[in-house]
Amino acid sequence: MGEGHTLFSSLSLVQCPIKPNRSTLSVVQYARCRALTLGSTMIVPKMRREEIKKESVLKLLGEEFGSTLRLDGEERDERERLNFADFQRAKSVCSSWFSTSTTVTKNQIPLLILFPEKNHDNCCRLFNPEEKDRLYKTKDFGVGFAKSVCIATYGNWLLMQDSMYNLYILHLFTRERINLPSVESQLGKVKVERTIYDEFRIIQDESESEDMSIRSPVFWIDEKSKDYIVLWGLKRCCLVSAKKGDTSWSQIPNTSDCCDMVYKDHKLYFLSNAGTFQLLVFSGDINFKTFKQVHLCIDNNVPFRGTRFQLSDPWWIETKLVVTVTGNVLEVRKMWTESRTCSFSVQKISSSGLFKKYEKVDSLGDEAMLWDLGITVPANDIEGFNRNCIYFCGSPRGFHEKNTSNVFLFNLKTRKVELLHKFDCSSLQLSRARWFLPSLTHT
Amino acid sequence: MSSKMIVLMSSDGQSFEVEEAVAIQSQTIAHMVEDDCVADGIPLANVESKILVKVIEYCKKYHVDEANPISEEDLNKWDEKFMDLEQSTIFELILAANYLNIKSLFDLTCQTVADMIKGKTPEEIRSTFNIENDFTPEEEEAVRKENQWAFE
Numbered sequence: 001m002g003e004g005h006t007l008f009s010s011l012s013l014v015q016c017p018i019k020p021n022r023s024t025l026s027v028v029q030y031a032r033c034r035a036l037t038l039g040s041t042m043i044v045p046k047m048r049r050e051e052i053k054k055e056s057v058l059k060l061l062g063e064e065f066g067s068t069l070r071l072d073g074e075e076r077d078e079r080e081r082l083n084f085a086d087f088q089r090a091k092s093v094c095s096s097w098f099s100t101s102t103t104v105t106k107n108q109i110p111l112l113i114l115f116p117e118k119n120h121d122n123c124c125r126l127f128n129p130e131e132k133d134r135l136y137k138t139k140d141f142g143v144g145f146a147k148s149v150c151i152a153t154y155g156n157w158l159l160m161q162d163s164m165y166n167l168y169i170l171h172l173f174t175r176e177r178i179n180l181p182s183v184e185s186q187l188g189k190v191k192v193e194r195t196i197y198d199e200f201r202i203i204q205d206e207s208e209s210e211d212m213s214i215r216s217p218v219f220w221i222d223e224k225s226k227d228y229i230v231l232w233g234l235k236r237c238c239l240v241s242a243k244k245g246d247t248s249w250s251q252i253p254n255t256s257d258c259c260d261m262v263y264k265d266h267k268l269y270f271l272s273n274a275g276t277f278q279l280l281v282f283s284g285d286i287n288f289k290t291f292k293q294v295h296l297c298i299d300n301n302v303p304f305r306g307t308r309f310q311l312s313d314p315w316w317i318e319t320k321l322v323v324t325v326t327g328n329v330l331e332v333r334k335m336w337t338e339s340r341t342c343s344f345s346v347q348k349i350s351s352s353g354l355f356k357k358y359e360k361v362d363s364l365g366d367e368a369m370l371w372d373l374g375i376t377v378p379a380n381d382i383e384g385f386n387r388n389c390i391y392f393c394g395s396p397r398g399f400h401e402k403n404t405s406n407v408f409l410f411n412l413k414t415r416k417v418e419l420l421h422k423f424d425c426s427s428l429q430l431s432r433a434r435w436f437l438p439s440l441t442h443t
Numbered sequence: 444m445s446s447k448m449i450v451l452m453s454s455d456g457q458s459f460e461v462e463e464a465v466a467i468q469s470q471t472i473a474h475m476v477e478d479d480c481v482a483d484g485i486p487l488a489n490v491e492s493k494i495l496v497k498v499i500e501y502c503k504k505y506h507v508d509e510a511n512p513i514s515e516e517d518l519n520k521w522d523e524k525f526m527d528l529e530q531s532t533i534f535e536l537i538l539a540a541n542y543l544n545i546k547s548l549f550d551l552t553c554q555t556v557a558d559m560i561k562g563k564t565p566e567e568i569r570s571t572f573n574i575e576n577d578f579t580p581e582e583e584e585a586v587r588k589e590n591q592w593a594f595e
Contacts, residue, residue, distance in 0.1 A: 053534070053535075053538060054534070054574075056538060057534045057537050057538055058574065060537060060538070060541055060553075061537070061553060061556055064553045064557075065557065081553060081554060081557040082557050082560065082561070086557075086560055086561050086562070089560075089563065089564060089565055089568070090560055090565075090568065091586065092565040092586050093565045093568045093569055093574055093576075094569070094574050094575065094576065094577050094578070095577050095578050095579070095582055098578065098582055098586060
């Protein structure tokens with residue numbers, strides 16, 4: 001029982017006014033002074049005493065369960081008492097266990113969210129790699145949910161896009177919905193118009209194009225204040241962002257042709273298709289925050305970064321930006337080869353003056369990469385997750401299938417793909433799966 | 444050479460003589476020994492004899508020396524048998540281990556409860572441990588909203 005973890009040690013010890021000597025009376029006093037627990041007086045009638053005892057035990061257990069989920073490095077107990085799912089259930093049992101759930105965990109446990117097929121139900125399923133034979137079902141999201149697509153996640157929130165390119169943020173558990181500005185509301189040089197058939201006209205300088213495309217969407221949201229910021233690449237034109245209170249999307253200058261981006265700790269990591277890497281920070285006065293570029297480096301080799309086909313092997317390449325736990329930036333390529341296998345190459349980006357430098361990465365060390373989220377997480381403390389692996393979802397039939405309900409991992413040591421789990425699509429009618437990091441704090 | 448003995452008195456008036464070396468696995472008792480006030484026995488106002496017996500049994504087993512050489516593996520097996528108890532007794536043991544400040548016993552008892560909770564629904568947990576659903580209406584609402592997981 002370390003400091004602060006149990007009721008016993010968290011109560012301040014009452015100092016005895018008299019120095020204990022050998023008489024029985026002062027020993028009794030001393031015993032009471034050195035060790036206090038709730039409701040331990042002899043005068044209380046027996047039934048009430050039993051209730052008080054029960055309450056004390058429940059409080060002790062609640063603190064134990066809550067404290068061992070607090071993964072703070074040295075303070076962590078050797079054994080985690082309850083895993084994430086059990087802890088959630090325990091919270092619902094009684095008020096003593098519910099109120100201890102306000103601890104914040106630094107570590108988060110990735111879960112897989114599985115979306116329903118159209119015309120099936122409107123519930124998501126959650127998969128915990130620690131409990132392979134169970135699936136948790138969320139409540140019904142209502143008609144129309146299955147017609148929307150989840151394009152990004154942050155904590156317990158999903159960024160959804162419906163068939164008419166309307167964007168909104170949805171809370172996975174409370175189903176709270178935050179609508180975002182319509183995509184045609186743009187502040188900046190590029191104009192977007194929606195035609196009567198819900199098609200688009202995108203006008204940049206002199207050129208016009210049709211087809212809307214929303215590239216590499218990312219967002220951040222604060223659970224309590226519901227403060228948020230959402231970013232995506234408007235086709236090849238520029239990056240756009242909107243924060244809470246905005247009625248339009250603001251275009252960020254000098255950010256064009258998005259290959260991929262990651263938004264972490266209010267830093268925007270941006271990789272363009274030309275290979276240019278930019279680091280922007282979202283800062284400024286509370287009422288006027290903007291993105292300021294703090295770093296830029298360009299690529300003197302010019303291979304096009306975007307997802308593409310090639311004539312040579314590998315014939316399909318997808319490039320992604322990944323930010324590690326410690327803030328290293330990686331450029332990761334997922335490739336499909338002639339032999340119909342999937343493989344990954346990982347390079348660390350740094351810069352030498354204006355130019356980008358690459359360093360091959362052979363091992364992620366104790367971290368695991370979540371392809372969907374563009375980040376790595378420390379894997380040693382998480383059951384069911386292996387270090388030095390890349391977790392991604394795919395389809396048994398090939399990279400291009402939209403149905404991505406199989407869970408794979410690429411082991412960087414063996415350089416082989418392993419199947420983590422195969423979901424029974426026929427009975428479950430699942431369309432897509434993605435990894436997310438639910439937040440364990442009490443909303 | 445005889446070992447120093449301490450007398451522990453349960454809340455219901457029974458006395459138990461225990462070797463000091465065994466008893467000081469309880470940090471509470473260890474402090475009192477240090478402060479030299481155990482001569483007339485230690486009254487444990489919060490521990491009934493039924494539970495004190497179990498606590499002493501545990502401490503004796505865990506006092507490992509030449510007379511009691513026991514491997515960790517054997518201790519773990521013994522733990523399992525030891526914790527094969529009624530739920531109310533387990534709860535009493537948690538309180539006693541906390542009161543007497545015996546970390547290993549506290550960990551063991553809490554982990555036993557955690558193991559009993561694993562995989563159970565809140566209703567099942569409540570019925571196993573005879574816990575009342577004592578949420579205030581506000582808490583009930585917050586819990587309901589936050590934990591909308593059904594189980595398949």
